[in-house]
Amino acid sequence: MLFIPAPRWYNIPEVMIYMDTKDIILQLRTKNGLSQEELAAKAYVTRQAVSRWETGETVPNTETLKLLSTLFDVSINTLLGSPRQLVCQCCGMPLDDSSISREPDGSFNEEYCKWCYTGGKFVYTSLEELTDFLVGHMSNEKFPPEQARAYLGELLPKLNHWSRDRK
Numbered sequence: 617m618l619f620i621p622a623p624r625w626y627n628i629p630e631v632m633i634y635m636d637t638k639d640i641i642l643q644l645r646t647k648n649g650l651s652q653e654e655l656a657a658k659a660y661v662t663r664q665a666v667s668r669w670e671t672g673e674t675v676p677n678t679e680t681l682k683l684l685s686t687l688f689d690v691s692i693n694t695l696l697g698s699p700r701q702l703v704c705q706c707c708g709m710p711l712d713d714s715s716i717s718r719e720p721d722g723s724f725n726e727e728y729c730k731w732c733y734t735g736g737k738f739v740y741t742s743l744e745e746l747t748d749f750l751v752g753h754m755s756n757e758k759f760p761p762e763q764a765r766a767y768l769g770e771l772l773p774k775l776n777h778w779s780r781d782r783k
């Protein structure tokens with residue numbers, strides 16, 4: 617994974633609470649007032665399958681994770697215990713469930729932040745446009761525009777959204 621030193625305006629949670637998928641599913645289920653049977657019905661699995669997730673015997677498959685993500689309105693990364701620090705592949709901002717973009721149908725798109733990808737469309741059409749925008753927001757007395765520009769010039773082209781375009 618790419619290591620990105622984040623400038624101050626990026627909002628990173630200070631303490632990352634690490635949890636296992638089993639604890640997360642149990643917590644989400646109880647928080648939503650569902651019994652194992654009820655969750656099983658909504659996820660199209662057996663009650664035994666839910667029980668096995670919650671004891672940590674098994675982890676839901678990809679399709680079921682997507683379903684649970686929609687059902688509980690949390691990202692798949694969160695369901696898996698946040699094994700990765702997601703980073704917007706357009707602007708480099710670290711992501712959490714409140715800043716992850718969504719598809720027009722409401723499902724999470726864990727590649728991008730909600731400011732770069734909105735309503736199924738990318739907000740910035742070029743690297744230059746994004747750079748200008750970010751420089752305007754990042755720079756201050758301690759982080760002058762030239763420095764911000766150099767920082768972004770190094771960071772942004774490495775992100776998938778821009779490196780894909782520039783093969």
Ligand SMILES: [Zn+2]
Pocket residue numbers: 704705706707708709728729730731732733
């Ligand atoms: Zn972004």
